[in-house]
Amino acid sequence: MNGPGRRRAILRAMPNLSLHDLPLDHAYAALGDSYHARVHPASLSDARLLHFNADAAALIGLPPAAAQDPRFLDVMAGNAELPGGDYLASLYAGHQFGQWVPQLGDGRAMLVAAVGSPGGGSWELQLKGAGQTPFSRFADGRAVLRSSIREYLCSEAMHHLGIPTTRALSLVGSAEPVRRETLETAAVVCRMAPSFVRFGHFEVFYYRNQHDQLRPLADHVIQRHFPQLWDRPDRYRAWLTEVCERTARLMAGWQTVGFCHGVMNTDNMSILGLTLDYGPYGFMDGFESGHICNHSDEGGRYAYDQQPRIGHWNVSRLVQATLPLLHEDPEAAVEIGTAILEAYGLAYGQDVVQRWRAKIGLREHRDGDEQLINRFLTLLHQGRSDFTRSFRHLSRIRAADTGPATGVREEILAQEAFDAWVEDYRARLRAEGSDDAARAAAMNAVNPKYVLRNHLAQHCIERAEAGDSSEIGRLMDLLARPFDEQPESEAYAAEPPPEARHISVSCSS
Template identity: 85%
Template sequence: MNGRRAILRAMPDPTSPLQDLPLDHGYAALGGSYHARVSPAPLPDARLLHFNPDAAALIGLDPAAADDPAFLAVMAGNAELPGGDYLASLYAGHQFGQWVPQLGDGRALLIGAVRNTRGETWELQLKGAGPTPFSRFADGRAVLRSSIREYLCGEAMHRLGIPTTRALCLVGSSEPVRRETVEHAAVVCRMAPSFLRFGHFEVFFYRNQHEQLRPLADYAIESFFPQFAGRPDRYRAWLTEVCERTARLMAQWQTAGFCHGVMNTDNMSILGLTLDYGPYGFMDGFDAGHICNHSDEGGRYAYDQQPRIGHWNVSRLVQATLPLLHENPDTAVEIGTAIIDGYGTAYGQEVVQRWRAKIGLREHHDGDEQLVNRLLTLMHQGRSDFTRSFRHLSRIRAGDEGPATGVREEIVAQEAFDAWVTDYRARLRAEQSDDAMRAAAMNAVNPKYVLRNHLAQACIERAEAGDFGELGRLMQLLARPFDEQPEFEAYAAEPPAEARHISVSCSS
């Protein structure tokens, strides 16, 4: 990939105007079999609704860009960034378990990638910038409602320590867009090291264009998995890493109470990032079978199915890349099966470690998993608030006797919970747990604040009425999810009764 290196310009200064950022077009260099060049569609009456200075710092962008009309023009799609190479990428995927032979970026345009002074690469992508050859008769626009949800959740997940795409800014418009009702258009500038998906490989496998797989895989390895570049077994090593990253991501989703909603293979990142925020949701009352997407009538992507679907999706990626693993098909299947089998081990190790941390256990003792599962069962039976229940567990003192006030009130089956607390205290004493140290450690992994659906919905309703102040407040709140933030105490409360069944779907 020496040609990719030659495309790179000089390193940026600590901060630079948008037009001076060095752009890397490594993905573009793969050629027209992988993408289509598209100009963005102008967005009338464009206005900058929010600018993310933390994301700007990742690419060395001067925060003064937020006040620059030229920046707004580029982010709205009303002008092309000098040196940009606007691409919509080709991919396919399994959607709700069914093969869809061609998808692709139907409303997203890659401008290019910026390499920062630390050597990190961040792709800039406009979502909602108009139709592409992959739009399938759609308008290529995104609406304000879904754009706000994506903008907020990418940052919320990042602050929770969960791998995710980021967002640089949000642009709004008065342009009407018809969905289930008439809404207003918006554009999000998304950022990620790469937006490559499982579906980028599936499309060439199912088209029997296997000769396209190797250049794409080599680009991915050399750009994002350089530790494997040049090795004879690089494809096996790379797929093993993708499998394990996906497993660890699923463990992080589960222990944060996060539901993605549309875990199609075209929404799965080869970097193990949370990608494409559609009908997602952080659970309020814990329900192991919670379905956050009302379009998912069969519950394929329910909360308790996410680890299994992650495994299934990995198996589809490995299947699509079998021609890279060995020239003998039977041997390729043996190698691929071993890769897929590693998913369960990686997931199990990660999820056990994370549940143990959530209840404040430093050491591994027999019976720890049963202790966690008993608590989850009690929470499920009473639909106890997921975030509040785990946050309040840090108040329990190992040497106390009697009911654990402050957390007991979150649980409906209180007598059963009292019995659990007795066993939990005994378990804490078995490792001589220090109450203060344990509480601090637990509060560092159990957030007080998450992006609950009713908070996002209130923000959307205000924004649709022309008030964007709540958007800024939520970004401020979600930047410190583990801190107390007394001024935002109301945001940690359970949703009011009328907001507990907000419905989200794939419509955006």
């Protein structure tokens, strides 16, 4: 029986299973005190469960009824510790906006435990916003409702778009005040991942010249998450190569759904190639190749068109931090590390072209395809045409038609350039004998109709701040089927109204 089927069978057999019944393990805690600090959550007054994610809960064998247990809310709010849990804040460092910061760590997040999955493997549970840790750096350790809703929604939206990501189990809100730019209210997200280890976990020991700490951490990651590499004599090289490739493919996924992360610091990069830490992110509305989604990023380091380059720069920092694992001779280690980094460019180039080709419905590889794709992106940029809607509507084009592509042309602001492009596009489709119906179905399976636009998230936040959390569930249901038409939700696929097109997000988001 496959993973999802096995999970469903277990949930049917154990409908009364609670969070307190789940099998826990503490492999990360076993690494020792050099890697983390033990912590305790701070109680949260007036805690309310705003949403429970049954889809993510099934990954750890937790049925929907488990959320009705009052003990569940207590644990998710940080008002009680999970029996058997070992609460940890992990140590790491990182390059933030290109500058080395020697110590960071989980300042408002704490690992509870890893939970075995009915489908195999395990998922770490982490509370974000549950109070101060030794790494809080004079901050309060809290998360606000605004940023918590954004992370909760987007991690699930990305999953359903097929982009590797952390998941979210629950969202708890409170009337407890928290001071940011203004006075806001507190919230706690329970997020899930097979591992929350980041590039910065390795950097901190490299730059501290504590190289003996690198091997146990790398072995922990490889044994649990790359077991197929464990018996290889070159396992560290093979592991880093796969991390490079996963990161490259993640960047290709981001680019081709129009997602901007906003803070691609090395401490926000997952060792598993997951989208991690949803702060000032954004899905582009009008396409702009140099779009900056984070107004704190004054130099545009993490602009949309820079993400693939920054992904490579970040993995180069990881490889540098792990050079002591590659060879005892520093020059030989650098030579091996340089070869490892070549994997990034190869993986990105192959994956991103394949994704763009699928988005415009090309079945075969032919010379000139990349130019055709780039011409379409250029005309989107020229008119700042809506990224998501423009790609979605391309499936309406018929290969044998002539003249303007009615039903698509209306989405494109640079219409003369688009008309010329359509002629060449139709000729390219005819050259491979493209079937209109089959192509449309394939394109609509990779070009979402619904993404978490900033104005949709903001509307949800405003309603929740006013005491109505129903829009959270509405968006979760909508974004769980981003490629389906969902006629009753057509308004959610519209371009943002003019007053909502420049919603500002920053590192406090």
